[in-house]
Amino acid sequence: MKVNLTERVSFQSRHNSPSATEISDMLHAVGVSSLDELIDQTVPGPIRLTSPLKLAPVKNEYEYLLDLRKTAGRNKIYKSFMGQGYYGTIVPAVIKRNILENPGWYTAYTPYQAEIAQGRLEALINFQTMVIDLTGMEIANASLLDEGTAAAEAATMLHSTRKREKKEANVFVADERIFPQTLAVLKTRLTSLGIGLRVENIDETDLTDSSIYGILFQYPDNDGAVIDRSELVASAKENSIGVAVASDLLSLCLLTPPGEWGADVVVGTAQRFGVPMGFGGPHAAFFATKEDFKRAIPGRIIGVSKDTEGNVAYRMALQTREQHIKRERATSNICTSQVLLAVMSSMYAVYHGPAGLKAIANRVHGLANTTAASLKTLGLENVNTHYFDTLKIKMSDAQRQSLKKVSDQNELNFRYFEDGHVGISFDETHMPQDAQLVVDTFAEALGESSSAISIEVEIDIPGALSRSSVFLDHDVFKVFHSEHELLRYMKRLENKDLSLVHSMISLGSCTMKLNATTEMIPVTWPEFGGLHPFTPKDQTEGYRQLISELTCWLKEITGFADISFQPNSGAQGEYAGLMAIKEYHEANGDLDRNVALIPSSAHGTNPASAVMAGMKVVIVKCDDLGNIDIADLKAKAEQYSETLSSLMVTYPSTHGVFEEGIKEICQIIHDNGGQVYMDGANMNAQVGLTSPAMIGADVCHLNLHKTFCIPHGGGGPGMGPIGVAEHLVPFLPGNGTISVSSAPLSSASILPISHAYIAMMGAEGLTEATKIAILNANYIAKRLSAHYPVLYSNHNGRNAHELIIDCRDFKRFGIEVEDIAKRLMDYGYHAPTVSFPVAGTLMIEPTESESKHELDRFCDVMIAIRSEIEQIKEGTADADDNVLNNAPHTYRVVMGDHWSHRYSREQAAFPMEYLKTQKFWPSVSRIDSAFGDRNLVCSCLPVEAFAEPETV
Incomplete structure (x- = not known):
């Protein structure tokens, strides 16, 4: 038997979940003979890429981590005393392991x-x-x-x-x-x-x-x-x-x-x-x-x-x-x-509670105090009369130059103010020996000898500035100070949340795909996590290499000339892209170009970002198929041709279709002096098949927390870098006058996730992922179409990577789309996107990371719920007391002594057999949203509030 020593299990086969057999079965179900035939029926020919992506040779997981270790090793971790809003901190290991590194928390x-x-x-x-x-x-x-x-x-x-x-x-x-x-x-x-x-x-x-x-x-x-x-x-x-x-x-x-x-x-x-x-x-x-x-x-x-x-x-x-x-x-x-x-x-x-936090603050302040006293003996003046953690030391130019040399030898980073002073900021990670090293470093720079710092320090904050009020007095900040107690508390909270560790989360436009463990591991390496954002460039060569490689790959994927990583959310990417367009127009003397055309189907972040960028929003109609009404677009582009700034367009459309007229749409905007901003929310349907540049966009933000695998984290972190065409490069954040985030590279420590994903998938794997995402969506559409109307598709009856099912007709039987969303919880699923972009609908996006088995399970659940609705329609289930309008059902309700519903406990909690061994229990029943808005309380309640309500 011969063995090819170059063969290895690819990461692609771990990320793209359907097996070859499953893919074949799904293709048969949707009525095509191959993936390529499906893509030909889905993605318009005029926007298809004519050659494969050119990316680095693919690596498996083991190879990638070995190579990334070398890259990370190029970053130098000096002791930071730079402050300016960024400080070293000790992440309690129990929090690092059980939250930051725990998919139960970060995939929600x-x-x-x-x-x-x-x-x-x-x-x-x-x-x-x-x-x-x-x-x-x-x-x-x-x-x-x-x-x-x-x-x-x-x-x-x-x-x-x-x-x-x-x-x-x-x-x-x-x-x-x-x-x-x-x-x-x-x-x-x-x-x-x-x-x-x-x-x-x-x-x-x-x-x-x-x-x-x-x-x-x-x-x-x-x-x-x-x-x-x-x-x-x-x-x-x-x-x-x-x-x-x-x-x-x-x-x-x-x-x-x-x-x-x-x-x-x-x-x-x-x-x-x-x-x-x-x-x-x-x-x-x-x-x-x-x-x-x-x-x-x-x-x-x-x-x-x-x-x-x-x-x-x-x-x-x-x-x-x-x-x-x-x-x-x-x-x-x-x-x-x-x-x-x-x-x-x-x-x-x-974990620390008020006493622990105060002790940390006292220690930090004490380190600053003792250092200030020792530097004073060296003839150095701290210009701050009162301070907390930061000293500002007067020094001559010659002294500063000497200090820079010595501090570099001792691997210390200080802050050098423009006025010639030197800043020293202390934090929780610093110990007395670090303060001593600081004093020794200054002494050496001055050619002086230093003495030992004092470790017994007076806290001398004046009365008017000294806090006297109590803080963190609620019980939650008093009882979980031992690791065992905190561990159990965090686990109790984790168990109340449904995440990707439980089941598919098929949210349209949100792309909840696999966040692979190998992608996540480097985030907590100190070489990436331990650096201050203003660390000198010669200490961050590893970061520079990683970001340079990621920039090249994203340029290839998007077809754009350059990428900015400064936006640290998708919404902020929208804003940054629009601001780049605004700066471009102003540089050309077009000061009055302030109208943004936005389709009526757009996500609400689009008009909000446009307003934040100082633009006037004009809504463009969509036709009955969910596509942009080109006639209305043309009319409005011509009407506002003297003031047109941009069009904001999502592609594929928010309705889950590759619009055939997208190139014409972009050309209409360009013909009338505007720029095309593409919302990258649906980039998961483009990678390797088409690109924003190919379509005609001038700028596009990329949701790295969607297409490129950074996890949603329960509502953040996200990252929304923007790619731009050549003429907009001078106006990217950092290149011109635009600044949209505090740090130059915003959330840099999560960039290794997307870097890992692209490096391990390679050009072929990324393109295959796009194809399978489209296949999975069309398979779900095929299975559900006999039970729910599928609202939008192209002329071939195909969807892109997501689809919308219509639930509006169920209102006739007293069932709202929200009832379906809540009933899904009883089956162990998070609802698809509810009532967006069309009220009364569900938008479903399965992603390439879900197997046919999971897709079938989800479809079986949706079909079962449709059957429950049918029972209400036919009168075999009560119109006012049924499993849908009472969902979700908690264990307290199902196991309680009192049961008055007109359906069984088993039907409420275990409507399908798998739930008897695989049950996720919602921790509360349906929440009264109106009550919460009328009686807004946004801080911890007293313990008495959690007492079980009395039963009558």
């Missing part, structure tokens, strides 16, 4: 279906409570993308909620001592909205100026100084000026919280609460404000409600406000959240 979807997401929602309530307590505010959201984004959201919220006497005010004043990266994001965001931004010494601002509607300052500030600004806040309030404060959560364990001064908004990042620096991200920003602003707060708020049993239940409160109600009037995006990282930070606070 955004908790729109709250009954099967109670674990994440409880963790996010803990996060909100933590933020509320530490900032001294009344309400907080469930996280934002980063501190810069949060600050920009604060400025725009204060603008949209100006008091009557300030309705004409249009100037926002930012203190010159806020973090530079925050200022850069502020400039981009406010300029695009036509809001004036002044940067000055906030202590010298004339607050009686009627043009000012809001101010922002940092606390502690960019220099590290801690300043009592209670009088400034009071003066601003007297003049009806909104006050936003960017702050640091760890410092607020010791410092007076801004909420006690009367601040309107407090923002910042929770990164140093147990989330690695990761060369910039992902991290969970926080946004806390007053109850008065609850209807204007950006992002998502988790609220407390109740289920039909009367039990406490959590849900996303007010979550549809921006995209589904305001749409083109929106000023922020709901798709800007970092759930997985917020969960980690909340667990960090749960």
